[in-house]
């Protein structure tokens with residue numbers, strides 16, 4: 001049993017990893033400022049929680065004084081490409097400087113024997129790909145401050161490894177999606193910018209779905225992305241943690257399903273699942289949006305023994321829709337209690 005620090009555990013991907021950590025008998029401590037995460041998720045998961053900000057050295061100092069961590073899963077970050085274009089300073093502060101502070105405090109608290117780190121990186125570090133699919137050696141030329149702030153954090157881990165012996169596993173997710181119905185977890189970003197929840201919300205009567213770009217050089221003209229079920233991502237984190245706890249060395253892995261799926265195909269899948277058209281608003285493509293991003297995840301399969309089990313588009317959409325229905329039912333039940 002290990003004591004594991006989960007930064008950003010109140011957010012989407014981090015919260016989905018927690019049930020698996022607990023199932024393995026690990027003690028889980030979440031550190032989150034709740035800026036974009038949900039306190040209710042943590043209550044539901046029944047984990048130890050320390051409220052704090054990555055950019056607050058004193059909060060981190062207290063955290064490392066209070067616990068001796070065997071490993072860190074570092075999810076906490078800001079993750080909107082568009083927002084990063086408008087406020088690059090914010091993204092470098094949280095994603096890069098925040099990671100630096102976390103590593104420094106961890107190092108200081110452990111007499112230079114820092115616990116290993118599993119780091120949430122992103123396919124945004126690749127920028128516009130020259131070749132598909134993207135493997136770990138593909139050129140990394142990020143075009144957004146978000147992607148750059150993540151790549152800079154990858155470099156920090158690499159340099160701390162060289163200088164201080166820090167072991168780390170970098171996991172570069174492609175498009176995380178889906179839900180974990182058994183634990184009542186799903187995607188609840190605020191604001192929501194992700195395709196599948198927005199398509200579901202459009203059917204439910206929210207704003208029509210912005211369909212960015214219809215003349216990409218792809219078979220149906222819409223952008224192609226690689227969707228990976230959040231439960232498969234969670235499994236990859238558990239395997240990466242096992243690898244590090246067993247003394248394994250630093251490594252990096254791309255995590256996707258390996259199948260390129262167009263935005264229009266996603267819209268059709270949501271329509272099929274909900275038996276209703278998705279209202280769409282056609283918008284120009286966003287600057288720097290690549291036509292296609294697809295992962296080559298064979299290294300994670302070969303080295304970690306990872307196998308994505310539930311990343312078919314049908315499964316991802318079915319789970320996202322079911323979770324949305326679960327949430328709506330809960331809201332109705334709460335309202336009827338209030339009105340009773």
Ligand SMILES: NC(=O)c1ccc[n+]([C@@H]2O[C@H](COP(=O)([O-])OP(=O)(O)OC[C@H]3O[C@@H](n4cnc5c(N)ncnc54)[C@H](O)[C@@H]3O)[C@@H](O)[C@H]2O)c1
Nearest residue numbers: 008010011012013033035036037053054076077120122176
């Ligand atoms: N969701 C995706 O498709 C995707 C894809 C690639 C990479 N990622 C990466 O995965 C990680 C998790 O993404 P997510 O979708 O779960 O995001 P999220 O916004 O749902 O979760 C991030 C969590 O970090 C917390 N946080 C943010 N700034 C903080 C700070 N300064 N101090 C403490 N806590 C802070 C938030 O409150 C939130 O709970 C991020 O690092 C993101 O860059 C996500």
